[in-house]
Amino acid sequence: MVAPSMPLELDKQAVRRSFDSAAATYDQHAVIQREVANRLLERLDWMRLAPTTVLDLGAGTGFCARALERRYAQARILLVDLAPAMLLEARRQRRWRSAQRYVCADASALPFGDASVDVVVSSLTFQWCEDLEAAFRECRRVLRPGGLLLFSSLGPATLHELRAAYSTIDERPHVNRFKDMHEVGDTLIRAGFASPVLEREDLVATYAEVTDLMRDLKGIGARNSLNARPRTLGGRRALTQLRAAYEPYRRDGVLPATYELVFGHGWAVANARAQDGSTVFPLNRLTRR
Secondary structure (H helix, E strand, O other): OOOOOOOOOEOHHHHHHHHHHHOOOHHHHOHHHHHHHHHHHHHHHHEOOOOOEEEEEOOOOOHHHHHHHHHOOOOEEEEEEOOHHHHHHHHHHOOOOOOOEEEEOOOOOOOOOOOOEEEEEEEOOHHHOOOHHHHHHHHHHHEEEEEEEEEEEEOOOOOHHHHHHHHOOOOOOOOOOOOOHHHHHHHHHHOOOEEEEEEEEEEEEEEOOHHHHHHHHHHHOOOOOEOOOOOOOOHHHHHHHHHHHHHHHOEOOEEEEEEEEEEEEEEEOOOOEOOOOOEOOOHHHEOOO
16 A cells, blocks of 8 residues: 555656666667657648757657757757766767757756747657646747647556556556646646647557566666655566466457557747637648648
């Protein structure tokens, strides 16, 4: 049982340590993360943008940043991540004469001036922010008027199979908790973004064994980082119990692992909310496919 004095909050230092330790293995295991990043970046095709400065928030090993550099060849690309080892790996993979810049920082305390960035892109990072509103407000602060925040995050149904399997063993939280799409959208509005658009998709990965899923999660640094997390995995007996509890989900010889994806964007428009409660956003930034 989780003690009442231990709220289900993220341990930021544990998040940093997990991603630092996974920097060398991240790309090997990040199949889902690359797929989500590609789906996110496709949304830029809908928008008419000519940025001079683009911020990749939660840049990891630089997959998004390299794609953004190809898309916006004249722009300066800023890579920000909480884990310094991730940025070192991104720097190692950069192309020759790249204009990328690397900054180790917290999403809720960005070391950039007000209105200094044209676009913020963040793929699968905001679910690691305990204070999501603070992170959104920082993005709003650094964006120039008319600037865009484009992001993906994880919803509460993510890894529901693994969470349910663990619940048969004990009542401790073994899987991180994620905010739903409506809560994310409300937070985006409170942070000052205009005309937010939120979409939800499910992505299902399949594995031969639950241990393969756990190996991938460890390999990308996506460990349980809740303050109330158990400090040990419970040993061989617990693993045997977990395998048995996950087995009923098997279909066509494989085990599913569901990811609930939340895609969103909002515009940094000065005085976005009118007196009648309506919002204003830059139509000239939208195009048809």
